[in-house]
Amino acid sequence: MRELSLNILDITENSVSAGASLIEIDVIEDTSLKTLSVSIRDNGRGMSEEMVENVRDPFCTTRTTRKVGMGIPLFKMAAEMTGGHLELSSRVGVGTVIAAHFKTDSIDFTPLGDIDATILTLITMHEEIDFVYRFKIDENEFVLKTSELKAILGEVSFNDIDVRMWLKDYISEQTQIIRGGVT
Amino acid sequence: MKTLEELLAIKAKAQANITTRESADGSAEVTRIVVGMATCGIAAGARPVLNGFVEEVSKRNLKNVTVSQTGCIGMCQYEPIVEVFAPGKEKVTYIKMTPDKIARVVADHIVNGNPVTEYTVASLKE
Numbered sequence A: 001m002r003e004l005s006l007n008i009l010d011i012t013e014n015s016v017s018a019g020a021s022l023i024e025i026d027v028i029e030d031t032s033l034k035t036l037s038v039s040i041r042d043n044g045r046g047m048s049e050e051m052v053e054n055v056r057d058p059f060c061t062t063r064t065t066r067k068v069g070m071g072i073p074l075f076k077m078a079a080e081m082t083g084g085h086l087e088l089s090s091r092v093g094v095g096t097v098i099a100a101h102f103k104t105d106s107i108d109f110t111p112l113g114d115i116d117a118t119i120l121t122l123i124t125m126h127e128e129i130d131f132v133y134r135f136k137i138d139e140n141e142f143v144l145k146t147s148e149l150k151a152i153l154g155e156v157s158f159n160d161i162d163v164r165m166w167l168k169d170y171i172s173e174q175t176q177i178i179r180g181g182v183t
Numbered sequence B: 001m002k003t004l005e006e007l008l009a010i011k012a013k014a015q016a017n018i019t020t021r022e023s024a025d026g027s028a029e030v031t032r033i034v035v036g037m038a039t040c041g042i043a044a045g046a047r048p049v050l051n052g053f054v055e056e057v058s059k060r061n062l063k064n065v066t067v068s069q070t071g072c073i074g075m076c077q078y079e080p081i082v083e084v085f086a087p088g089k090e091k092v093t094y095i096k097m098t099p100d101k102i103a104r105v106v107a108d109h110i111v112n113g114n115p116v117t118e119y120t121v122a123s124l125k126e
Helices: A004-017 A049-053 A071-079 A115-125 A147-152 A161-178 B002-027 B041-043 B046-059 B099-111 B121-126
Strands: A023-030 A036-044 A084-090 A097-101 A130-135 A141-143 B031-036 B065-070 B084-086 B092-096
Touching: A004 A023, A004 A036, A004 A071, A004 A097, A004 A115, A004 B002, A023 A115, A049 A084, A071 A084, A071 A097, A071 B041, A115 A130, A115 A161, A130 A147, A130 A161, A141 A147, A141 A161, A147 B002, A161 B002, A161 B046, B002 B099, B031 B041, B031 B046, B041 B046, B046 B065, B046 B099, B084 B099, B092 B099, B092 B121
Parallel strands: A023 A130, B031 B065
Antiparallel strands: A023 A036, A036 A097, A084 A097, A130 A141, B031 B084, B084 B092
């Protein structure tokens, strides 16, 4: 993957497939420690202990079109290449948490990339799911809760063109503020 | 700065549109645009393709067209793959899609019913 934000999109799709009604995505960067942590927590159906053991293996997959699944192995590799690691815990009927820790000063660190596009894609394609997205750089934090937006919008969809453009601009403005750019 | 007050105003405008849209739709059949969004698709660049189709369809205010996503379509080397299911027509599979091909696919195929054959999987046979 060329951007970590693509791994995040890919891994979060697993939470969607697991039937989650709430997905929390945290992206937390510490510029003095030079670390980036990404965690994705869902309340989906969860995995058995056996599946948790095997899921880092590319030859483990639930898909039926072929016998490989690259999502978690690629995310794990992206973290380990930087000297970081991947954690995974899951309980059947409770949900799954996957967290990847990166060292941002490593030459092999993959840039975060267009995280705004990943978040917009997730929340507009899966409107039935509540997302909590937290993007934090040092002490600056942006939290997006789709339940709050839905409370304002009522039956109006995130895919209404004006709503979608508002969301896109809102997320990108907030990201810029967090990054210390123009306000 | 975007504010939540603005969102409230957008909502009021959108609600007016919903009523007109519902009455206009009737029982016409729906054309479905489906983008492959498994690991293979995402790695190959499906995210801007998916968002591009959603935006092009809503900019043109096309009725009876939906854009959705699916898992692995099974030809990972040709991702990003987009399938179009038009009522009464055979499925058309576009391969190696990029955002710059979207406007033409929507105009020629979705609106006017002529698949852009040079972008489809059928073009591989030549």
